Structure formats: C-alpha cells, structure tokens
Amino acid sequence: MYEFITGFMFWLALGVCLIGMAVRTILYFKGLRWNLDRVAYRAYPARGFKGAIRSIYKWILPFGTHGWRKQPFMAVLFFSFHIGAVFVPLFLLAHNLFLKEKLGFSLITINGGVADFLSWLVIITLILIILRRLALPEVRILTNWYDYLIILISAAPFITGLLARYEVGNYSFWLLAHIISGEILLFAIPFTKLSHIFLFFASRAQLGMDYGIKRGGLRGTVMDW
Amino acid sequence: MPEGIFCNKKPIETQEELTALLGDTSGTQYYKEMKELDIDTKLLWTTIQNTCKSRIRTWLEICAHCGMCADSCFLYLVNDRDPKQVPAYKIQSTLGEIVKRKGNVDNEFMRMAMETAWAKCTCCNRCGIYCPHGIDVGIMFGYLRGLLYQQGFVPWELKIGAGMHRVYRAQMDVSEEEFVETFQWMVEENEEEYPGLTVPVDVENADIMYTVNAREVKHYPEDLAEAAILFHAAGENWTITSKGWEQTSLAMFAGDWAACKMQVENVYAAMERLKPKRMVGTECGHAHRATVVEGPYWAGRQDGRPPVECIHYIEWLAEALREGKLKIDPERRIKVPVTLQDSCNYVRNHGLREVAREILSYIVEPGYYREMSPNREHNFCCGGGGGFNGIGLFRPQRNKGLITKRDQILATGAELVIAPCHNCWDAIRDLEEEFEIGIKWSFLKPLVVSMLELPDHMKPEE
Amino acid sequence: MFKKILFATSATEASDHAARVAFNMAGTLGATLNIFHVLGVPTRGFSQVVLDVKTKEEVAVDGEYISWVEEEIKNYYANQLANCANCSIKASVGVPHREILRQAREIEPDLIVLGGTTGSEEDSVYKASTGSTLQRVAKASPCPILAVNRPAASFWGGLSNIVFGTDFSKASDKAFEFAFKMATSLNGELHIFHALDITPKNMGMSMPQDEIDHKIREAYKMIRSKYISKMKDFKNYSMNVWEGIPYVEIVKYTREKQADLIIMAHNSRKLDADGPKIGSNMEQVIMRANCPVISVNR
Numbered sequence: 001m002y003e004f005i006t007g008f009m010f011w012l013a014l015g016v017c018l019i020g021m022a023v024r025t026i027l028y029f030k031g032l033r034w035n036l037d038r039v040a041y042r043a044y045p046a047r048g049f050k051g052a053i054r055s056i057y058k059w060i061l062p063f064g065t066h067g068w069r070k071q072p073f074m075a076v077l078f079f080s081f082h083i084g085a086v087f088v089p090l091f092l093l094a095h096n097l098f099l100k101e102k103l104g105f106s107l108i109t110i111n112g113g114v115a116d117f118l119s120w121l122v123i124i125t126l127i128l129i130i131l132r133r134l135a136l137p138e139v140r141i142l143t144n145w146y147d148y149l150i151i152l153i154s155a156a157p158f159i160t161g162l163l164a165r166y167e168v169g170n171y172s173f174w175l176l177a178h179i180i181s182g183e184i185l186l187f188a189i190p191f192t193k194l195s196h197i198f199l200f201f202a203s204r205a206q207l208g209m210d211y212g213i214k215r216g217g218l219r220g221t222v223m224d225w
Numbered sequence: 226m227p228e229g230i231f232c233n234k235k236p237i238e239t240q241e242e243l244t245a246l247l248g249d250t251s252g253t254q255y256y257k258e259m260k261e262l263d264i265d266t267k268l269l270w271t272t273i274q275n276t277c278k279s280r281i282r283t284w285l286e287i288c289a290h291c292g293m294c295a296d297s298c299f300l301y302l303v304n305d306r307d308p309k310q311v312p313a314y315k316i317q318s319t320l321g322e323i324v325k326r327k328g329n330v331d332n333e334f335m336r337m338a339m340e341t342a343w344a345k346c347t348c349c350n351r352c353g354i355y356c357p358h359g360i361d362v363g364i365m366f367g368y369l370r371g372l373l374y375q376q377g378f379v380p381w382e383l384k385i386g387a388g389m390h391r392v393y394r395a396q397m398d399v400s401e402e403e404f405v406e407t408f409q410w411m412v413e414e415n416e417e418e419y420p421g422l423t424v425p426v427d428v429e430n431a432d433i434m435y436t437v438n439a440r441e442v443k444h445y446p447e448d449l450a451e452a453a454i455l456f457h458a459a460g461e462n463w464t465i466t467s468k469g470w471e472q473t474s475l476a477m478f479a480g481d482w483a484a485c486k487m488q489v490e491n492v493y494a495a496m497e498r499l500k501p502k503r504m505v506g507t508e509c510g511h512a513h514r515a516t517v518v519e520g521p522y523w524a525g526r527q528d529g530r531p532p533v534e535c536i537h538y539i540e541w542l543a544e545a546l547r548e549g550k551l552k553i554d555p556e557r558r559i560k561v562p563v564t565l566q567d568s569c570n571y572v573r574n575h576g577l578r579e580v581a582r583e584i585l586s587y588i589v590e591p592g593y594y595r596e597m598s599p600n601r602e603h604n605f606c607c608g609g610g611g612g613f614n615g616i617g618l619f620r621p622q623r624n625k626g627l628i629t630k631r632d633q634i635l636a637t638g639a640e641l642v643i644a645p646c647h648n649c650w651d652a653i654r655d656l657e658e659e660f661e662i663g664i665k666w667s668f669l670k671p672l673v674v675s676m677l678e679l680p681d682h683m684k685p686e687e
Numbered sequence: 688m689f690k691k692i693l694f695a696t697s698a699t700e701a702s703d704h705a706a707r708v709a710f711n712m713a714g715t716l717g718a719t720l721n722i723f724h725v726l727g728v729p730t731r732g733f734s735q736v737v738l739d740v741k742t743k744e745e746v747a748v749d750g751e752y753i754s755w756v757e758e759e760i761k762n763y764y765a766n767q768l769a770n771c772a773n774c775s776i777k778a779s780v781g782v783p784h785r786e787i788l789r790q791a792r793e794i795e796p797d798l799i800v801l802g803g804t805t806g807s808e809e810d811s812v813y814k815a816s817t818g819s820t821l822q823r824v825a826k827a828s829p830c831p832i833l834a835v836n837r838p839a840a841s842f843w844g845g846l847s848n849i850v851f852g853t854d855f856s857k858a859s860d861k862a863f864e865f866a867f868k869m870a871t872s873l874n875g876e877l878h879i880f881h882a883l884d885i886t887p888k889n890m891g892m893s894m895p896q897d898e899i900d901h902k903i904r905e906a907y908k909m910i911r912s913k914y915i916s917k918m919k920d921f922k923n924y925s926m927n928v929w930e931g932i933p934y935v936e937i938v939k940y941t942r943e944k945q946a947d948l949i950i951m952a953h954n955s956r957k958l959d960a961d962g963p964k965i966g967s968n969m970e971q972v973i974m975r976a977n978c979p980v981i982s983v984n985r
C-alpha cells in the first residue's frame with residue numbers, strides 16, 4: 001500500500017500535475033488572440049514582456065499595488081497563506097529527503113521551526129479566509145461549495161501533515177493520509193481552480209501585456225498598478 | 226412570437242428602419258416585444274466557442290471569489306454595497322452562466338443579463354486593476370454585450386445608435402454635407418472676430434486631420450468653431466474630411482462589432498485618402514477609444530495602430546501650449562477652485578494621465594487646481610460611461626451612479642470641473658441637474674479660447 | 688423694410704408681449720412671419736430624448752411629437768393667426784440660441800423677434816453654454832434682433848418715433864445706418880442719443896463737472912460728424928447727450944421723447960459667464976425700456 005502510494009501514485013500525481021499544467025499554460029498562451037482580445041501581442045514582444053513582468057512582479061510584492069494597499073487585511077491573509085503554501089511543500093526537509101530518494105536531487109530546505117510556523121500560518125489563515133467568506137456579504141455571495149472544496153483540498157495536506165508531525169494518534173496513518181491528500185492536491189491542480197498556481201502568472205501576464213502594449217504602454221506610460 | 230417588428234436579431238440597415246424604430250417612442254413596443262424574443266441558443270453557443278478563448282475562459286475559471294474587486298466598482302459603492310453589484314458576481318451570474326450552460330438560457334435570463342451588462346457596468350475597467358488575478362470584468366462585459374446584441378437583447382437607444390452608424394456612419398443623423406456646412410457656418414459666424422479664420426475641407430497632406438463627435442455638429446457647433454479658432458491661432462496646417470469625420474462609436478457601446486468595423490474603416494479610409502501627418506480627435510473619451518485604441522483591431526490591423534498617428538485633443542493642446550503655438554494671457558487664467566475629470570477611456574485605457582494636467586498647469590492660476598481622489602488611472606467612472614448616459618430604461622440606475630462622482634467633486638471643493646470627454650461632460654451636467662451642487666463644467670476648448678493671447682495679425686480690426 | 692420676420696417664441700405667456708409686437712409688425716408692414724419654437728433641449732447624452740422646456744419633462748421627440756407641438760402653437764396663437772396672412776410655424780429641438788441662429792441662417796429674415804424664455808435660464812440645461820439666449824443670438828445674428836421684456840413695452844403705437852443710442856463704436860455705425868434707414872423709409876422721427884458714462888467704475892472716482900461738460904461738447908461734435916452729416920435732407924431728428932449710467936439715461940430719454948422704438952448696437956463680444964444676472968448694457972435697456980429694443984451687430 002505505502003509502496004504503491006509513494007511509488008506509482010506519486011509519480012502519476014506529479015506527472016499529471018506538471019504535464020497538465022504545462023499543457024494548460026501552453027494552451028493558454030496559444031489561445032490568446034490578438035484580434036479577439038484586441039491586444040497586438042505579437043507586434044510588440046519586448047513591450048509585452050516588460051508589461052507582463054511588471055504586472056506579475058507588482059502583484060507578488062506584498063503591498064506592491066493599490067489593490068493590496070486598499071485591503072491590508074486581505075493582503076496579509078493572502079501573503080501569509082501563499083508563503084506558507086508555497087514554501088512548506090517545496091522546502092520542507094522531509095519532502096526534500098523524499099525527493100532526493102526518488103529523484104536524486106533536492107531543493108534548499110527550511111528549518112523545522114520555520115516550517116512548523118508556516119504550516120500553522122497556513123491553517124490559521126485558511127480559517128480566517130473561511131471566516132471572511134462567511135462574514136463579508138460581498139464575498140459570501142460569490143462563494144459556493146466548490147470554493148470550500150478547493151479550500152479543503154488545499155488544507156488537507158497541511159492538516160494531516162501537522163497531525164503526523166505532532167504524532168497525534170497513529171503516525172503512519174496520518175502520514176499516509178498526508179501523502180494521499182498531497183497527491184489529491186497534485187491531481188487537482190490542473191483540473192480545478194487550483195490551476196491558478198500557474199494560470200495566475202499567465203493571466204497577470206496577459207493583462208500586463210494589455211497595459212504594456214495597448215492601454216498606454218506604446219505611448220510610454222508605465223501602469224501604476 | 227419569436228422575432229418582433231422592432232426587437233429582433235437583425236441590425237438596423239436602412240434609414241426607413243431607423244425612422245420606424247425611432248417612432249416607437251421610448252421603445253415601449255420594443256421592450257414589450259423583447260419579452261417574447263427567442264434565443265438562438267445554437268448560434269449563441271457556436272459564437273462562444275469561436276470567440277471566447279483562453280483569456281476570458283481562464284478569467285471565468287480562476288476567479289478566486291475573493292471579492293477584492295467589490296470596492297473598486299463605483300456601482301457597488303453607490304448601491305449601498307449591494308453584493309449583487311460585485312463585479313465578479315455580475316459577470317459570473319451572466320456570462321459565466323451562459324458559458325456554463327452552453328448557451329442554453331431563456332428569455333428572462335437574457336433580459337436580466339441585458340440589465341446587468343448595461344445598467345450594472347459601464348465598462349470602465351477599473352475593477353481589472355484591483356483584481357489580483359488581473360481579471361478585467363469590464364472587458365468581459367464588453368464581450369457579453371456583443372453576445373446580447375447578436376441575440377437582440379440590447380437597449381433601444383443603443384440599437385438606434387448602432388443603426389445610426391450603419392446608416393450615416395455617424396452616431397446621429399448628420400450627413401456629410403451637413404457636417405461641412407455646419408463647420409463653414411461656424412467659421413462665418415466667427416470670422417469677423419478672428420480674421421482669416423477658415424475651415425479647410427479635404428485638403429491632402431495636411432499636418433492635421435480633425436475628427437469630431439456628431440453631437441457637436443448637431444447640437445453644440447460652437448465646439449467646431451472653437452476648434453477652428455484654436456487651430457487657426459496656433460497656425461496649424463489642418464483640414465477636416467467630408468467623409469469619415471465622425472470619431473465616435475455607439476456601436477462599441479452596443480456590442481455591434483460589425484458596425485464598429487464599418488464605422489472605423491470609414492475614418493481610416495479618410496486618413497488613407499487625405500494622407501495627413503496626424504489625426505486629432507475632439508475632446509471625447511469613447512471616440513478616442515473607438516477610433517484610436519480599439520479601432521485598429523476591428524479593422525484587422527495587426528500592429529494595433531491606426532493608419533496614421535492619432536492623438537487626442539488634449540495631446541494636441543498640450544503640445545501647442547508647450548511649444549508656444551498658443552499663448553495664454555496670464556491675467557485670464559482660471560482663478561476659481563477647479564478639478565479635472567480623468568476619462569477612463571483615454572486615461573486608464575490609453576495612458577494619457579499627465580497630459581491634461583500639463584494643460585492645466587498653463588491655464589489655471591497656481592494654487593487653484595484640486596486633484597480628485599482617486600485620480601489618473603485609478604479615477605472612478607463619471608457614472609455615465611459605456612452608453613449608460615443615454616439609456617432611458619436605466620435612467621434611475623444611472624442617476625444613482627452619479628453619486629460617486631458627485632462626492633468626489635464635492636470633496637475637492639472645486640467650483641469648476643474640466644471634463645475633456647463628451648460622456649463625462651454629460652454625466653457631470655446631469656449630476657448638477659440632479660443634485661444641484663452648484664458647480665460649473667466645461668470642455669477645454671472654450672476655456673482656452675477665452676484666455677487666448679492672439680498675435681496682432683489675428684486681432685479683429687477695431 | 689422688413690419682408691421676413693423670424694419670431695422665436697416659447698409659446699407661453701413669457702413671450703406674449705413679444706408676440707404682440709411680432710404680429711403687429713408683420714401686419715402693418717406686410718411681412719411674412721415665421722413662428723419658431725425650440726421645444727426641447729437635448730439631454731441624456733447621445734439619445735434622442737429631450738427635456739421639454741415647458742413641462743420640464745423628458746420626452747422622446749419624433750416627427751409626430753413635433754407636429755403635435757406645432758399644432759399646440761397654432762392653438763396658442765389662434766387669434767393672431769386668424770389675421771395673419773403670411774404666417775408659418777416651425778418647432779425644433781436643440782439648444783435654443785443655436786437653433787434660432789440655424790433657422791435664421793436658413794430663412795434669412797430681416798429681423799428676429801425674440802420672445803422670453805420659460806422659467807429661468809439658470810436651469811442646468813442652459814448652463815451648458817455661456818451667456819443668455821439673448822446674448823448669444825445677439826452676438827451672432829446675421830440680422831437685427833428685436834426684444835421686448837416688459838409687457839408695457841409691447842402696447843406700442845407704431846414704428847415712427849425712434850431713439851438711436853450710440854456709443855460711437857463701429858457697431859454703432861451699423862446700428863445708425865439701420866436706424867436711419869428705418870426712420871426714412873417709415874417716415875418717422877429719429878432721436879440720436881449718447882449717454883456719457885460717469886459711473887465710477889468707468890471714469891475713475893468722480894469726474895469734475897468741467898470735464899463732463901467738455902466731453903459732452905465732444906460727443907455732440909461726434910454726432911454731427913458721424914451721423915448728421917450723413918442724413919442729407921432728413922430733417923425730422925433731434926440729438927442729445929446726457930451724463931449718467933448709460934442704460935438708465937437712455938430709458939429716461941426714451942420716455943421723455945415718447946419714442947416707440949430703441950435701436951442700439953450690440954457690442955459686447957465676450958459673453959457674460961453669469962448670464963442674465965449682470966448682463967450687458969443692451970440687456971439692461973431691454974429689461975427697463977417702455978418700448979421694444981432692436982439690437983444691431985453688423
């Protein structure tokens with residue numbers, strides 16, 4: 001069982017996720033139409049590129065945009081959650097040992113204390129995000145079961161991971177649950193809203209190109225995001 | 226009854242159809258027929274498959290439902306933060322649903338979508354710059370309008386407006402002759418005061434070809450006179466064109482893409498015929514957007530540029546003042562608190578954010594200028610954009626939409642609002658009518674004309 | 688002298704006195720009268736909807752509505768129209784001064800008679816353009832315009848006793864030509880009048896009487912050389928120069944002469960941003976005079 005899950009299933013999940021997202025990202029850019037979108041992407045590649053990079057960069061900078069500054073509470077939630085959600089899975093020591101064993105290489109790692117802290121941060125911010133969804137009418141109206149499912153899929157690996165980490169009850173059960181939920185997450189990425197992990201960059205790049213080319217870029221105006 | 230006499234899927238093509246539709250006062254019959262109008266779901270779905278590509282599909286899919294766009298939309302703010310006015314909700318519940326249901330929607334749904342597309346969004350694109358994913362709901366509403374137009378669900382005035390462009394290549398029933406005639410009339414009316422004033426018609430290779438908004442010809446021809454005076458005073462080598470003089474496009478508001486193409490190609494043909502160095506358009510926001518920003522794409526120009534360099538009136542004016550072609554009498558500069566309305570159509574959507582400010586630095590006595598907050602590309606829509614101003618059915622919603630601008634203006638303490646955009650100008654005028662806050666509003670032309678220092682040879686003999 | 692008169696009217700009480708003058712004049716002079724009414728000001732952006740100036744309601748204008756309004760006007764002036772051989776009616780839509788000028792350009796009248804506006808021009812629909820309708824029409828009109836403000840001014844006898852008020856400007860020369868032509872062709876009297884402006888804002892704090900006297904003598908000289916010399920054997924005239932506030936003096940003078948028409952030039956090129964509130968000299972005269980006022984600008 002464990003073998004299968006960490007072996008075949010792991011490979012499959014990782015493969016589906018990476019290939020799936022590669023395909024989706026390629027399809028995204030292939031699906032951009034200069035005439036339908038009314039942006040001359042091809043005519044001005046350099047400007048488009050610059051615009052795209054700026055649009056991404058400004059938005060991944062905490063408080064880098066008017067939007068973030070306007071909503072500081074949301075900005076703090078957003079960045080806390082995403083820092084945890086990106087750093088822990090990628091740089092946790094245990095994950096990298098696993099990676100080394102499987103793939104023969106590993107990434108840099110973060111120390112255990114930080115990883116704990118970030119994991120808790122993810123859980124707490126997710127709770128706050130759920131509360132925000134329930135509390136604010138403008139968010140409540142947008143929310144449906146699918147949003148909660150996505151939250152659940154993203155939260156599960158962290159919850160199970162922490163339970164395993166603190167050895168609450170049966171360690172190997174939680175570890176297994178952790179791996180399975182992690183693989184579910186990987187599977188889900190290309191097929192759900194979680195695709196935003198990649199498509200966020202694609203979509204931001206697109207609007208960045210729009211502003212970088214058509215909406216002022218060609219005149220030399222640098223968008224004040 | 227599927228297709229109505231007035232309300233149907235067929236665009237207006239002839240003058241007779243236009244007159245007939247106009248005769249249906251306030252669209253009473255039109256809207257009645259709309260309730261019966263069938264939806265061609267197959268056509269709708271094929272259109273979506275052919276035109277709804279990765280950009281919009283991805284936007285619809287990855288929207289995080291985070292609600293960060295809510296506060297960015299003025300219509301959400303003025304409608305007591307009604308959750309139904311959240312941009313993401315508005316588009317998900319309309320375009321999102323149509324796509325989800327593969328076009329299988331009913332009449333009631335389409336009428337709801339029409340109200341949402343024209344009365345709950347002005348396509349000001351402000352929300353797009355506040356969404357972390359870069360989801361521009363305004364663009365999607367523009368797209369949705371196209372689908373609704375195809376199915377015949379479009380406000381009466383805009384069906385007429387698009388029809389005007391199809392029949393007259395102008396947003397109002399103004400013919401080519403009337404345009405030239407009116408311009409000449411205005412020159413005659415002013416030539417005594419400005420000796421040598423002329424209006425060159427169809428001159429080839431001029432430095433400037435000037436295009437206008439048909440409303441100026443129809444109702445406010447003073448604007449034409451002022452344009453002529455300023456070109457004259459600046460010593461410009463300019464011309465108007467008897468064909469292709471209309472810069473605006475109500476077809477854009479209506480979502481009638483075919484008419485957009487016809488309209489803009491007419492203007493481009495004039496450019497190709499007269500070969501001016503540049504085209505200068507009047508003080509209009511959506512006209513600039515239609516002819517300069519979006520037009521090249523409708524006309525299929527891959528470089529996204531019109532045939533010759535096109536600039537907005539404020540760009541020309543700023544240049545003329547900067548280079549000293551026009552001189553301002555410092556005594557006559559504006560000496561009342563004054564503010565500026567940044568038009569979404571060329572500020573947010575074409576980056577002209579500092580140009581008008583430069584002009585104001587020449588014509589306003591230092592210390593009298595007040596910025597609106599927010600401003601530049603973050604400014605709110607005037608409240609009447611995207612066709613909202615002209616739609617009778619949605620008048621109450623529009624009037625409510627003016628509140629944002631009213632409060633922004635009040636907060637500046639300005640007595641005069643400069644609005645170099647026809648639509649914004651209208652909205653601010655209506656705002657004064659509606660709320661009587663005691664402001665004046667103006668285009669730039671009359672202000673500059675009134676403070677011009679004329680070179681001696683241009684002064685009237687006395 | 689006047690073959691074609693354009694009467695721009697609100698078709699309400701506000702224009703009744705102007706109507707009296709217009710119909711009278713057309714009758715006595717055998718002129719054609721074109722009754723012109725701007726029924727609505729465009730509103731709602733690009734749409735066809737206008738604000739009905741009478742009812743203050745928004746209406747969608749089409750051919751039918753216009754004919755209906757024309758019918759209304761016909762009824763309103765039914766009595767006068769019964770005796771008017773050459774009268775036509777036209778209603779139109781737009782900004783009033785512009786449409787009046789447009790109509791004038793089309794039919795080329797010899798005189799425009801301007802009625803009053805319904806309600807206040809302070810309404811924001813009018814605020815779009817600087818200056819009052821009167822000012823704007825007066826500025827650009829291709830022909831003289833006649834305005835009557837006070838009801839009393841319209842109970843008017845004839846056209847034979849004319850006061851010509853001058854400020855010696857170029858426009859005044861034109862106004863003189865017109866006044867003289869009118870006086871000769873109608874066989875009337877012509878009173879040439881100049882008011883020396885001694886309001887402090889014009890002349891510094893206060894003028895010594897010697898200086899006033901001197902200026903008055905000069906003004907007489909001007910009148911002689913500029914106008915009297917051109918009148919050849921026309922004898923039925925008088926001339927006077929008074930000092931004071933010009934518009935008050937000319938009104939007083941007209942009363943004294945029992946004149947039935949004032950003719951003066953419309954000089955101000957610049958339009959008053961504050962509209963009728965302050966107004967030009969001419970508008971002040973119109974507001975106060977006991978008879979109709981004709982303004983000439985070219």
Ligand code: SF4
Nearest residue numbers: 288289291292294356
């Ligand atoms: S801000 Fe963007 S992602 Fe968030 S709800 Fe609005 S459109 Fe969706």
Ligand code: SF4
Nearest residue numbers: 298346347350352363
């Ligand atoms: S485009 Fe403007 S009006 Fe439309 S939803 Fe966005 S912010 Fe609101």
Ligand code: SF4
Nearest residue numbers: 510569570607610648
């Ligand atoms: S009318 Fe002016 S402010 Fe309003 S949407 Fe258009 S450009 Fe923007």
